[in-house]
Amino acid sequence: MxxxxxxxxxxxxxxxxxxxxxxxxxxxxxxxxxxxxxxxLILTINIDKNTEKDLQLAVQKGSQPLIKSRAELVDFTSHAKTENQPGHYVVYWEIKGEVNEHILALCCKEIDAAFADHGYVVSRKNNSIGPLELCIVEPGTFKKIMEHFIGNGATMSQFKTPRCITNPVSLKILNLWTVKRFHSTAYM
Incomplete structure (x- = not known):
């Protein structure tokens, strides 16, 4: 003893x-x-540099119209899509509740306009960066992404949805389960 x-x-x-x-x-x-x-964590395509905090603030501002629709943003992530020129940001949302397309188009525009990084704003105005794309995914999509990461060794208690995705399998899951796409009309 x-x-x-x-x-x-x-x-x-x-x-x-x-x-x-x-x-x-x-x-x-x-x-x-x-x-x-x-x-x-930085979303960048051109001379823009948006951090996870910038993304969080843009999504918070962009999701305000959902509140009036009595819908809820369940989870989100993003991707800097550069395969085509000009490159653009893609934001993926999983929503609980019904929202009409007019409200979702407004949300898309609000997210795009909420990025305050000077490089992003200048690049959007001169079309060096294309309009932001908002993709609405099926319920359960982010659970599938979590299951993918857990299947590759992550623990459930340690898993946090990446706010910027570059993993090809996760991007494939997001794109396969996308049900609606909207392109921003900000800066037009």
Whole structure:
């Protein structure tokens, strides 16, 4: 028997370098961490540089018309599509509830206009970057992406939907399950 008590400490046993976290408080001297975003995640095509925070803010602003429709944004991700010129951003949304196409077209325009990066705005105005594309995916699409990552070794408790996808299998899943596409009319 040991003559002293052992102290059990909960800590991070696995994390990804580059995660930005904030200390939300303490529990018996151990910091409680909130995940904020991934550092260095950048959507870029030309001279634009939009971070995950920029994307989050644009999606929040763009999703405001959904509230009036009593619909809910379940999850989202993005992709910088550069196969064709000019390249453009693609944002994938999974929505809970019914939304008419007029509202979704407005959401698309609002997302595009919400990117405040000077390089993006200039590139959109001179057509170096094409109109943002909003893709609405079938319910359960993001679950399929999670299952793909878990099947390749990720743990469910550690999985977070990537906000910028480059993985070809994930992109294939997103594109196969896309049911509606909208192109922004901002900057026209």
């Amino acid at each position: 040991y003559p002293y008590k052992t102290k059990q400490v909960k800590c991070l046993y696995r994390y990804r370098l580059g995660d930005v976290v904030e200390v939300a408080g303490f529990y018996k001297g151990t910091p409680k961490l909130n995940f904020i975003c991934r550092r260095k």
